[in-house]
Amino acid sequence: MNAGDLSYILDTFFLLFAMTLIIFMVPGFAMLEAGIVRTKNVSAVLTVNTMIYAVASMAFLLIGYQLAFGTWENDSVSKWAAFLFQMAFVGKTVNIMSGGVSERTRIIPLMIFTVLMAAVIYPLVVNWTWGANMLEGTLLDISSMHDLAGSTVIHSTGAWALLAAIMIIGPRKGRYVGDQIRVIPASNIPLVTLGAMVLWIGWFGFNGGSVGSISSKESADAVALTIMNTNTAGLAGAIVAAVIVYIQYKKFDITMILNGALGGLVAITAGADLFDIYTPILIGLIGGALVVFAVPLFDRFRLDDPVGALSVHLVNGIWGTIAVGIFAEDVSFAAQVKGVVVVGVFAFVVSYIAIYAIDKIVRFRASDDEQMEGMDVSECGVESYPEFKRAF
DSSP, X not given: OOHHHHHHHHHHHHHHHHHHHHHTHHHHHHHHHHHHSOGGGHHHHHHHHHHHHHHHHHHIIIIIHHHHHSOOOOSSSOHHHHHXXXXXXXXXXXXXXXXXXXXXXXXXXXXXXXXXXXXXXXXXXXXXXXXXXXXXXXXXXXTTSXXXXXXXXXXXXXXXXXXXXXXXXXOOTTSEETTEEOOOOOSOHHHHHHHHHHHHHHHHHHHHGGGXXXXXXXXXXXXXXXXXXXXXXXXXXXXXXXHHHHHHHSSOOHHHHHHHHHHHHHHHTTTTTTSOSSHHHHHHHHHHHHHHHHHHHHHHTTOOXXXXXXXXXXXXXXXXXXXXXXXXXXXXXXXXXXXXXHHHHHHHHHHHHHHHHHHHHSOOBOOHHHHHHOHIIIIISOOSOTTSOOOX
8 A cells, every 4th residue: 555545545534534523513503402492392403403414415415515616526535525524514504593593483494495505505605715716816706715614604604694594584482572581591401511512522523624634744733733722712712601601690601601612612613723722712712702792782682592603603703714814824814804704795695585585485483373382393293391391
């Protein structure tokens, strides 16, 4: 076996392992959302997350991958492994959205939008950044933006779609009553914690795998540093969120602490491969703080987001991409900002139009009676906790 074959085999295995970690994030999203929503909506949340993985992956296989990269050919690793690694990402854009519109969204229209996101919207963003780049040479060319694993390409894209969806679908019944914001507590904190920690572990494949190779000493060091920096930012996000909420309320809010960690992880995703071991602490600290302050801000605007996805993925997707321009050497700040703006405008406008059109044909929002009864009954016919008396 020659050195070239060994490198090919090692890097192929590396991508398959990273892809497995990323797919492990599917139950992470499912458990987090299942714990956040009320018991009467758990089966619906689990169904949505399962269907997103299946539908988005199939749409990306049939249409999206070719649109994003222009070819299946790959000389450095198996082309099948390269596809599987990229496929693992696609569903995350809709997972980000689904949690934020849970407890009042019907499944069929959400699956229709999943097809559009996985086949067209997300692949076009990938095309302009990581892929074939049909915008090369135009004023909108954003290929010089550095976004290692998708602070903007994945997290912000999904969150801009979520913002459009919330604006069209509206809040859950009873969430906002006059000037009051009604607190709807999580139904299962252990599940929320499990889901967030599974996501945290999956992030090592998310960011580490995006380095692309592990078959040389230099690339192995780059992967290890990237994973270390990823973890560090998550640690810092959790710590700062805990400190801030304790100062504010003299209590430790585990849901906010976990979201602080996730905010730090989103923020470091754009540049985990570029920083020394200390910069991720600052990026994660700012990311976790942004989550704590953004959650009540979105509520003031009556943007009902049960899982805090806008605060975690939109705010920190933007912050993480811009942070690369601030802290990394040889990266243009202007290029980072341009990438954020181009992707944001495209993802929000196209998603808004698509969701608005789908809503006119197949209503997104469940009726007040369906929300009162619970999405498990109206959408699935199977309740996760049938022995519990449902709290309205």
